[in-house]
Amino acid sequence: MRSLEQIGALVEREKSEGAASARADELLRLGEEVLEHWVAAKNKAPTSAKSEGFRLLALHRQGAKSVPSLNACRETCRELVYHYNLISLEPDHADTEKRLTLMRHLARHLYYFVSGKMQSEQLGEFCCSSRPLRLNDAS
């Protein structure tokens, strides 16, 4: 598994080279790796199972089990899979480049959203009623 920083650098690239299907594979894989980090941070082993034919969706389901707010990226994962399917089914379609670009934006969103959530969890809620203060009050 690549580090989150490495994943970030890859999703922030403007584009990659190679055949459309290989580029789509890579973007889907980057999405999976982002979710692997999320699951691993919860001290669980990232699943190798598939849901609806995609490991990305199984990883999302696994990650959302303990944190329902991860469902805020559910549609992002599904759109990533949808665009992957479009490219896989019609690699020579006139819209393939556009679809790859949108796939990259989706993978990028997933990376920002998940890495941001991981960061927030370390901070506690960032406001005057933050979690550390509440916990102090409770003790």
Add this chain to the structure above:
Amino acid sequence: MSGEVKKYKKVAYYPGCALEGTGHAYNRSTKEVGKTLGLELEEVENWNCCGAMEVKNIDPKVQTYLSSRVMSIAANEMGHDVVMAPCNGCYHNLKKAEYDLKNDEASRQVVDRISTKAGHKTYRSGQVETIHALDWIKHGIGEEALRAKVTNTLSGLKVANYYGCMYTRPRHIFPEKDKGAGTESTSQPHFMDDLLEAAGATNVDFPLKTACCGGAHTLSDSDLSTKLVLNIIQAAEKSGANVIATECPTCHSGLEMHQIRAERKFGVKTSVKILYFTQLLGLALGLSPRTVGVQENVSDSFPLLKEMKLA
């Protein structure tokens, strides 16, 4: 006139805090569009914050009470059975309070205790139906009637409809959605698409329509917020949009502010314009840009609107 249409002709209006501040143009355009379409709003008297921010973190049940008080005034003091909240945060919180009061005895007890102390009737689950501004226009008027009232078509505008994260999530607090034809979808929301298409706009296929705008990170990590917004804006542009339509004041402000910040901080300039869907509908109905508050937006859409003969 069907019962559903009639029910939405006059509703209690809960603008919420944002629409009195950064979302003033949304408030203004919502009221103007309603007036033009013959839909009546009666503002909830002495309304309070829905408890969206700090209160939720201190005690979620106090948030439930705050939202319930708004619904209690609308139902018990004003005699309404529908409350319309155009802000996604308010809409979400009133829906959540409704769900909690229906399903959680502890929430009912807390709300009853605080309501009694505050000196107003306790809100009971089911007294009102909370709707969004999109539901109000979609069900109160509908696409056909809207199309008939358009005097200034939006043709030429390519719109990415951005719903944000709270309009459809979590699914269980929106039992009326995902019920098939004519109802809203939580995975692929389309009410804004439907209304703007009826007004003549072309909707682009936009894959980040329910993505998080990064609002929660604005204070803790502004750069991350800017990156989330920039990515949404760039995806809208790559989808072929020249306008992003919004229906949430927080998302709208975030998109506008971080569009500017992205240019200053990261040197990335984007040109897509950001307008509330009510502003776009108002323009299509023949209202002037000033009447719907386009001058209040940070995103300067006047050149585009002039080019499209909408200003």
